[in-house]
Amino acid sequence: MKTLVRGGMVVSMDPAVGDLPRADVLIEDGRIAAVAPSIGHADAEVVDAAGKIVLPGFVDTHRHTWQTAFRGVGADWTFTQYRTAVHGTLKPHYRPEDVYLGNLVGRLEALSSGVTTMLDWFHCAARPENADAAIEALRDAPGHSIFCYGADGLDIAPEIRRVRALLPGDDMALGLRGPVVSTMDETVADVALARELGLRVSTHIHGTGGWPHGDRPIAGMRERGVLDDRTTVVHGNDLSDDQLAMLADAGCSLSISPDVELKMGFAPLATGRALAAGIRPSLSIDDCPSAGGDMFGAMRTALAAERGGVTTRDVLGFATVEGARACGRDTGSITVGKDADLLLLDAEDLSVFPVGDPVGTIVAAGHPGLVDSVFVGGKAVKRGGRLLGVDLPALRARLLESRDRIAAAAGVALDGSWKP
Numbered sequence: 001m002k003t004l005v006r007g008g009m010v011v012s013m014d015p016a017v018g019d020l021p022r023a024d025v026l027i028e029d030g031r032i033a034a035v036a037p038s039i040g041h042a043d044a045e046v047v048d049a050a051g052k053i054v055l056p057g058f059v060d061t062h063r064h065t066w067q068t069a070f071r072g073v074g075a076d077w078t079f080t081q082y083r084t085a086v087h088g089t090l091k092p093h094y095r096p097e098d099v100y101l102g103n104l105v106g107r108l109e110a111l112s113s114g115v116t117t118m119l120d121w122f123h124c125a126a127r128p129e130n131a132d133a134a135i136e137a138l139r140d141a142p143g144h145s146i147f148c149y150g151a152d153g154l155d156i157a158p159e160i161r162r163v164r165a166l167l168p169g170d171d172m173a174l175g176l177r178g179p180v181v182s183t184m185d186e187t188v189a190d191v192a193l194a195r196e197l198g199l200r201v202s203t204h205i206h207g208t209g210g211w212p213h214g215d216r217p218i219a220g221m222r223e224r225g226v227l228d229d230r231t232t233v234v235h236g237n238d239l240s241d242d243q244l245a246m247l248a249d250a251g252c253s254l255s256i257s258p259d260v261e262l263k264m265g266f267a268p269l270a271t272g273r274a275l276a277a278g279i280r281p282s283l284s285i286d287d288c289p290s291a292g293g294d295m296f297g298a299m300r301t302a303l304a305a306e307r308g309g310v311t312t313r314d315v316l317g318f319a320t321v322e323g324a325r326a327c328g329r330d331t332g333s334i335t336v337g338k339d340a341d342l343l344l345l346d347a348e349d350l351s352v353f354p355v356g357d358p359v360g361t362i363v364a365a366g367h368p369g370l371v372d373s374v375f376v377g378g379k380a381v382k383r384g385g386r387l388l389g390v391d392l393p394a395l396r397a398r399l400l401e402s403r404d405r406i407a408a409a410a411g412v413a414l415d416g417s418w419k420p
């Protein structure tokens with residue numbers, strides 16, 4: 001099965017390929033088979049990319065997708081208010097059906113705005129059935145999804161083993177409670193379990209101390225030998241320069257959530273200090289009650305917050321190649337042999353026309369409305385601005401019902417008047 005994406009403005013994010021003002025991309029058996037100014041392949045299905053920017057799909061390295069039904073309700077909240085409201089007030093009312101709908105619609109929104117690979121950082125884990133529902137939703141949505149299981153509250157080891165049996169490949173990661181929440185001994189035990197089961201780990205670290213093991217979580221993890229190139233630290237705003245250097249030395253990745261970190265008043269983004277320490281970060285959305293779900297917004301905020309310290313090409317790299325690296329996936333650039341995860345952006349929309357520098361345009365002015373087509377593993381999942389094979393009216397109705405039931409059970413209003 002061959003597909004020829006013809007005549008687009010190609011932004012490859014692979015320095016060896018570069019940017020090609022007008023080029024073809026050949027997809028064969030789900031992978032990129034060739035990129036060149038002109039490829040003649042009469043037996044391929046042709047996708048006309050004239051007037052489109054062709055770029056690799058985005059990678060979101062950390063999103064709490066289950067919260068989708070409460071999109072936007074916490075845009076004025078502090079971190080403490082978010083934690084009280086979402087984790088304290090709403091979460092106890094989630095049933096498996098609610099988890100399923102949040103994860104499914106959230107994954108579809110991400111896909112529609114160009115996120116072809118996404119790590120679902122799942123922590124609505126009061127019962128095993130919730131995890132099962134989350135996984136089912138990720139399987140029902142097209143796109144590469146990684147179920148990152150933060151099974152805090154359950155008997156962790158047997159539950160992680162149970163789910164690992166369901167997800168044997170690289171579609172699972174361990175959401176580490178981590179040194180901010182648990183003791184260093186627990187962290188060491190959790191990482192040992194992850195290593196035994198072949199799982200990458202992801203852990204939140206923000207705040208300035210007062211934790212079970214002292215104020216230097218990364219130094220502590222390094223001392224115990226639990227940092228490696230399968231470790232992702234989320235946020236990391238307050239980490240000292242020497243601890244960022246420890247992450248770099250161990251080959252760890254860093255996931256920055258630009259909008260949520262700034263809005264919730266974490267310290268300034270770690271972007272510049274991470275680069276100085278030798279880490280090229282990835283980007284993530286984190287939570288949609290607080291921030292928009294598309295990577296264009298995340299990129300623009302990352303650029304603005306580090307103005308002068310990063311270029312638009314750096315930032316687009318964070319959202320693509322660096323995300324892929326953080327997830328251990330063979331994607332994130334238009335490179336022969338990689339997964340054909342591609343986006344076609346409308347370069348003739350008035351919000352971006354005329355496109356001179358496509359990278360600058362994508363980062364400074366891009367938005368989900370430009371996403372005309374999305375290909376995952378060479379398969380079209382969105383064409384002409386519409387997701388394929390998805391009954392959105394039915395899903396919208398079910399998500400509204402779920403949201404209203406939870407809000408009623410929790411006794412909260414969603415019109416902006418709720419101040420937790």
Ligand SMILES: [Zn+2]
Pocket residue numbers: 062064121204234286
């Ligand atoms: Zn998070």
